[in-house]
Amino acid sequence: MANSFDDLPPRTALAGIARDFHARGWMGGTAGNLSARADDAHFWITASGLPKGSLGEDDFLLVRVADGGVVERGRAGLAPSAETGIHAAIYALDPQARACLHGHTVVACLATARLKGRPKTLRLPGLEMVKAFEIWEQHPKAELALFENQPDVARIAREVRSRFSRRRPAISALLVRDHGPTVWGRGVQEAYNRFEALDFLLSFLASR
């Protein structure tokens, strides 16, 4: 048994995370998509529309960071995740990002349910858990980037590129309202740890 997802080949690690997230209710009903860099110019991403609790290593596609174009399919007939453009935007903007995890969590939807208007950020609670995002202040004012959900994912991806290229996000995560969080890290394990930490912080907000 590996101690860290980083000790596993990327597709093995992502399939393991998908099983874990599915068991926790974060990837129900085919929701969510996971990716990890293969090299600076490419990343592996889950195929679209598959039940994420039972992925095999051939359920991934290799795509380009530059334009999300498919380079290799694990098996015939697979299409890349509908949200590949959001992953590509993150890898293009952050050379340190090596894994990117998106799930649909109830608490993420609840945390923004009472917000008025269309704020661009959500203030996270100043709890110890923000240290998962390398925020070390005693009373941190950590802002999570918020995006409106849209049926056209390419528009969300363009908005992510446009906003993050103007200003790098303080937290290595974003939340699409009424949809779910996407979290990235310098390795698969760090992205996984951060996803759990964000869930903790959003659970706190949702329960207030």
Ligand SMILES: CSCCC(=O)C(=O)COP(=O)(O)O
């Ligand atoms: C019920 S899932 C709707 C699509 C979505 O938001 C998602 O995360 C899964 O899409 P994919 O194409 O990656 O399977």
Ligand SMILES: [Zn+2]
């Ligand atoms: Zn989604």
